[in-house]
Amino acid sequence: MRHIISLLLENEAGxxxxxxxxxxxxxxxIEALTxxxxxxxxxxxxxxxxxxxxxxxxxxTKQLNKLIDVIRLLDISESGHIxxxxxxxxxxxxxxxxxxxxxxxxxxxxxxxxxxxxSYVIEMTGDSAKLDAFLANLAPSQIIExxxxxxxxxLRGERGLHL
Amino acid sequence: MDLSGxxxxxxxxxDEGVEFIFGYPGGAVLHIYDxxxxxxxxxxxxxxxxxxxxxxxxxxxxxxxKTGVVLAxxxxxxTNLVTGIATAYMDSIPMVILTGQVPTPVIGSDAFQECDTxxxxxxxxKHNFLVKDRGELAETIKKxxxxxxxxxxxxxxxxxxxxxxxxxxxxxYHYPDSVSLRSYKPKVKGNPRQIKKATEMILSAxxxxxxxxxxxxxxxxxxxxxELTRWLNFPxxxxxMGLGAYPGSDRQFLGMLGMHGTYEANMAxxxxxVLIAIGAxxxxxxxxxxxxxxPYAKVIHxxxxxxxxxxxxxxxxxxxxxxxxxxxxxxxxxxxxxxQPNPEDLESWWARIEQWRSIECLRYDRKSTLIKPQYVIxxxxxxxxxxxxxxxxxxQHQMWVAQYYHFxxxxxxxxxxxxxxxxxxxxxxxxxxxxxxDADVVCVTGEASIQMCIQELSTALQYKAPIKIVNLxxxxxxxxxxxxxxxxxSRYSHSYMDTIPDFVRLAEAYGHVGxxxxxxxxxxxxxxxxxxxxxxxxxxxxxxxxxxNVYPMVEAGKAQHQMxxxxxxxxxxxxx
Ligand SMILES: Cc1cc2nc3c(=O)[nH]c(=O)nc-3n(C[C@H](O)[C@H](O)[C@H](O)COP(=O)(O)OP(=O)(O)OC[C@H]3O[C@@H](n4cnc5c(N)ncnc54)[C@H](O)[C@@H]3O)c2cc1C
Ligand SMILES: Cc1ncc(C[n+]2csc(CCOP(=O)(O)OP(=O)(O)O)c2C)c(N)n1
Ligand SMILES: [Mg+2]
Numbered sequence: 002m003r004h005i006i007s008l009l010l011e012n013e014a015g016x017x018x019x020x021x022x023x024x025x026x027x028x029x030x031i032e033a034l035t036x037x038x039x040x041x042x043x044x045x046x047x048x049x050x051x052x053x054x055x056x057x058x059x060x061x062t063k064q065l066n067k068l069i070d071v072i073r074l075l076d077i078s079e080s081g082h083i084x085x086x087x088x089x090x091x092x093x094x095x096x097x098x099x100x101x102x103x104x105x106x107x108x109x110x111x112x113x114x115x116x117x118x119x120s121y122v123i124e125m126t127g128d129s130a131k132l133d134a135f136l137a138n139l140a141p142s143q144i145i146e147x148x149x150x151x152x153x154x155x156l157r158g159e160r161g162l163h164l
Numbered sequence: 165m166d167l168s169g170x171x172x173x174x175x176x177x178x179d180e181g182v183e184f185i186f187g188y189p190g191g192a193v194l195h196i197y198d199x200x201x202x203x204x205x206x207x208x209x210x211x212x213x214x215x216x217x218x219x220x221x222x223x224x225x226x227x228x229x230k231t232g233v234v235l236a237x238x239x240x241x242x243t244n245l246v247t248g249i250a251t252a253y254m255d256s257i258p259m260v261i262l263t264g265q266v267p268t269p270v271i272g273s274d275a276f277q278e279c280d281t282x283x284x285x286x287x288x289x290k291h292n293f294l295v296k297d298r299g300e301l302a303e304t305i306k307k308x309x310x311x312x313x314x315x316x317x318x319x320x321x322x323x324x325x326x327x328x329x330x331x332x333x334x335x336x337y338h339y340p341d342s343v344s345l346r347s348y349k350p351k352v353k354g355n356p357r358q359i360k361k362a363t364e365m366i367l368s369a370x371x372x373x374x375x376x377x378x379x380x381x382x383x384x385x386x387x388x389x390x391e392l393t394r395w396l397n398f399p400x401x402x403x404x405m406g407l408g409a410y411p412g413s414d415r416q417f418l419g420m421l422g423m424h425g426t427y428e429a430n431m432a433x434x435x436x437x438v439l440i441a442i443g444a445x446x447x448x449x450x451x452x453x454x455x456x457x458x459p460y461a462k463v464i465h466x467x468x469x470x471x472x473x474x475x476x477x478x479x480x481x482x483x484x485x486x487x488x489x490x491x492x493x494x495x496x497x498x499x500x501x502x503x504q505p506n507p508e509d510l511e512s513w514w515a516r517i518e519q520w521r522s523i524e525c526l527r528y529d530r531k532s533t534l535i536k537p538q539y540v541i542x543x544x545x546x547x548x549x550x551x552x553x554x555x556x557x558x559x560q561h562q563m564w565v566a567q568y569y570h571f572x573x574x575x576x577x578x579x580x581x582x583x584x585x586x587x588x589x590x591x592x593x594x595x596x597x598x599x600x601x602d603a604d605v606v607c608v609t610g611e612a613s614i615q616m617c618i619q620e621l622s623t624a625l626q627y628k629a630p631i632k633i634v635n636l637x638x639x640x641x642x643x644x645x646x647x648x649x650x651x652x653x654s655r656y657s658h659s660y661m662d663t664i665p666d667f668v669r670l671a672e673a674y675g676h677v678g679x680x681x682x683x684x685x686x687x688x689x690x691x692x693x694x695x696x697x698x699x700x701x702x703x704x705x706x707x708x709x710x711x712x713n714v715y716p717m718v719e720a721g722k723a724q725h726q727m728x729x730x731x732x733x734x735x736x737x738x739x740x
Contacts, residue, residue: 011347015294019286026287056474063471069291069311072347164346 033151081157091145169329170195186217190237192264195329212619218248223592239277250288254582258317267327290318315350354485369438378405379443388491401429412570422450427525434725456723534709541568552604557589557613560642587616597629621674671703
């Protein structure tokens, strides 16, 4: 099962390495990881996408909680949550292809943010499945470069993960 | 008060009440060594190898419950510590390690004796720090002691670049009385609702079993454990790490469980209907094949580390907290419940246990003309009145101590269980002896293990640590040879060395007393003579039966009740 674990951790050198080496040492899976400081710059927010059966996910959350740098942690995939990932995509866009690409981008609520005579840069956010779906509509030969941020997420409703 | 970084280190250790620091100098810590010079409050013990320092600090910590402290230089000094740090980590031993680092401006430039100490030790410490600002040095040291000694204890390393300890730069010194970390709040009390549920399960048990572990020793809860067990009249077993928390010679004690546990302990585990696990972590040496572990049992698990709970075995009632307050609450709730476990059920359960016990799985040949290692340990137990501090190395000899030296008190049995570090025993014994100079301190070892940290014999002389070394010399890496006999058709691949040193002369060369014992009738007199030499370290080299194996044994892949018993115990009595 795929899980999204949100962490608040001390914004200190080495904190990221501790999380990464925990996953490596214990043989856990990291599908994606994002991290950045929060409004309080002594704290970072990290989102980890991982997978495993119930027992493994329980151990992952417990072991993460044991790290001294981890302040708080929540498996947001266990409750109603919103998940977003940012994708920047550079595609070949010759004159003959431009209309079709523009229409497709609109359907997926993306934006074209850079244009040359031969290419577009498209910006798109959504859950990971939507980004996958968009990519599935392009021929591999059209794609010059794909940059995906990895998912971040937040709980629905008033409940939040904060200090 | 303004102090240099080096002075801050020493003053912080004093303010922390540190008695001993085990260390070895080098370039990156010379400022600190200079600050140590000429003061007596913190006694520095100069080891012969940094690994020895970690094991000494570890032995000191296990024997006292205080935090052991280590000091070493950057690069090779730091890397030499790794085995000892990992040893302490696996057994949850409180330790603070201070290492020197190259000066801040050259970190990352492959400077002389630079290594990424924080990176190398990250997976085997509870936490570590790199100090980048001398203004934070005192508080970081305080945090290190706090983290090392609270919650589930463990080693904490503080890496200090040389420029931070510069004697010419002084900053105001303040050592905080306490620190609090927003990200670290270990639990103390157990959840009352969970404890209530546990009492109900305990009172309804028909075939109960208490399985206690190192957490009871670490959490100073031996008397609570004993009170609980006696009040309930339940059978109790212990892991290797928990020995001594419950008196070893008591009728209710079934001996150690696990791979080399007793027949009665492992059978009772297998058949029990309620298992009360207290400060134990369901290690694979205990559970055997997981699918067949305690198949009929509901499990109550008390542990301060939530990650120990349900890691290997599903748990019905988890209780997260320190053993001592949890057991106190549990006992008072049980006593005030007005109920007791059903005495008839208990009586028939005990009757079964006595049957298992009657096969006497630890019997061995007492008429042999060779020295039996078990006999040496029994004699050691008698001569020391069961009250010595006994450390060990790793191998068969370690198991024989666990089986034949009946520890009555906690913190008397000091060994490396989790990592199984050969070389641990003798330096650990030195650390114990420094902590308890008037107590009998014995290191039981093997001719292979003792050679892994032999150089610390020199430290023992310098700091007057007259320990007794009982070398069960079977001319084999016995534990390896046993596995090869059982699972590799006796192909003894490299488990034998044919140039074993003359340990008597080796001990003498280091300034100690050496004795070689070759006949069973010499065993007792030799031990008596050695213990009479109060202020000398005595190395007793017992030439033992080299073919002896450790029984019972749960071989790899087998379930806990499928034990291999000694060939001289007939199995038809097994299930009589
Ligand atoms: C050659 C060899 C053979 C071995 N054979 C056996 C064997 O036959 N049987 C055996 O039992 N072991 C054996 N071992 C040891 C084994 O590898 C493990 O080290 C041991 O079983 C672990 O003991 P434990 O479960 O008590 O855990 P420990 O490692 O002592 O861990 C303690 C547990 O208690 C918790 N804890 C700590 N402090 C507290 C507190 N204050 N309050 C609450 N909880 C706390 C910790 O979180 C942890 O979960 C052998 C080792 C070697 C080297
Ligand atoms: C540092 C280290 N290396 C290897 C091992 C694997 N090992 C476990 S027991 C053992 C043999 C120990 O021999 P000895 O000290 O003579 O004890 P005996 O088993 O003969 O009593 C070995 C090599 C270990 N535990 N530690
Ligand atoms: Mg040997």
